[in-house]
Amino acid sequence: MREVIAYNWPQYAAGIGTAVVCAALSGRLPRPSRAAARAGAAAALGLLASATVATWLVYDRSELxxxxxxxxxxxxxxxxxxxxxxxxxxxxxxxxxxxxxxxxxxxxxxxxxxxxxxxxxxxxxxxxxxxxxxxxxxxxxxxxxxxxxxxxxxxxxxxxxxxxxxxxxxxxxxxxxxxxxxxxxxxxxxxxxxxxxxxxxxxxxxxxxxxxxxxxxxxxxxxxxxxxxxxxxxxxxxxxxx
Structure with missing residues (x-):
């Protein structure tokens, strides 16, 4: 898993950056847009988490x-x-x-x-x-x-x-x-x-x-x-x- 992250670190950095920006903007936006920004931050973090867990299961824990x-x-x-x-x-x-x-x-x-x-x-x-x-x-x-x-x-x-x-x-x-x-x-x-x-x-x-x-x-x-x-x-x- 560590190797996969090292090879693909720009994608991970982009995901974390997207989550941080969305979270930072959410407090400054009108209520409807605030909810969308928070949802975007949650989606970015959720995708990073699912990709990381899947990578660990496939490359570190499976029979591969x-x-x-x-x-x-x-x-x-x-x-x-x-x-x-x-x-x-x-x-x-x-x-x-x-x-x-x-x-x-x-x-x-x-x-x-x-x-x-x-x-x-x-x-x-x-x-x-x-x-x-x-x-x-x-x-x-x-x-x-x-x-x-x-x-x-x-x-x-x-x-x-x-x-x-x-x-x-x-x-x-x-x-x-x-x-x-x-x-x-x-x-x-x-x-x-x-x-x-x-x-x-x-x-x-x-x-x-x-x-x-x-x-x-x-x-x-x-x-x-x-x-x-x-x-x-x-x-x-x-x-x-x-």
Whole structure:
């Protein structure tokens, strides 16, 4: 939770600032406007509280980072796997520890021209990439075709804000998969649950329909799906016929 706040501190500062300004103005406004200002202050503080609690529950208290939920998405441990990050690799180390016999390749897509969110730049400064990570682009992953039994996009694909870049990335992930292999995508979704706790911040996420579209666009089919802590969705998309 502390890391998420550090990466997104301007949003927290804006929320607190909005609450302070609304509270300060409420005593100087006419009665109808005073109630609206107080309601605005309460809403800003309530949204900060709900986002902070949700972040703590998901990232500190849930099963997210033990990766045991992968058993429901992958039929067997991969002999080789590819981890694609976008400035902050949250999956490489735990997956390497989970499958020490699996050959791991990591690719870093970080490009400040494509990833315009300040949170990504701050995360990059705080957590440098692995020295083993290969630099890549959405349309050119530096790996051979049919390299891996599993490809992982863990909180990385949504950082590509342009649909065509996401399409290129999914096409490259499909190319890197062996027949029968699976793309594992882990993301918050722009849905009712995430909007309820993150408010306007949920606009940064993408709807479920977009991820299904991208998979279908490159010939990957939905094979399994798991909801984690009520706010994160893990998809497995398979290459090849059912």
């Amino acid at each position: 980072y033990d990766y045991d939920w992968l058993d429901a998405l992958l039929p067997q441990p991969p002999a080789a796997h590819l981890v694609v990050g976008a400035g902050l690799d949250e999956a490489g180390a735990p997956l390497a520890a989970r499958w020490p016999e699996s050959r791991q390749t990591t690719v870093d897509l970080y490009d400040p021209a494509l990833m315009t969110e300040g949170s990504v730049r701050r995360a990059r400064r705080r957590v440098p990439p692995s020295p083993h990570a290969l630099p890549g682009r959405p349309g050119a992953l530096p790996v051979r075709a049919a390299l891996a039994d599993a490809v992982f996009l863990v909180f990385s694909a949504h950082e590509l804000r342009r649909a065509r870049d996401r399409e290129r990335l999914f096409r490259e992930c499909a190319r890197a998969l062996r027949p029968g292999g699976r793309l594992v995508l882990v993301e918050h979704l722009r849905d009712g649950a995430n909007t309820a706790v993150f408010g306007p911040g949920a606009r940064h996420f993408l709807p479920r329909a977009e991820w299904l579209r991208l998979a279908a666009h490159v010939g990957l089919r939905p094979a399994a799906e798991r909801r984690i802590a009520g706010l994160v969705t893990a998809f497995a998309f398979a290459k090849g016929p059912a």
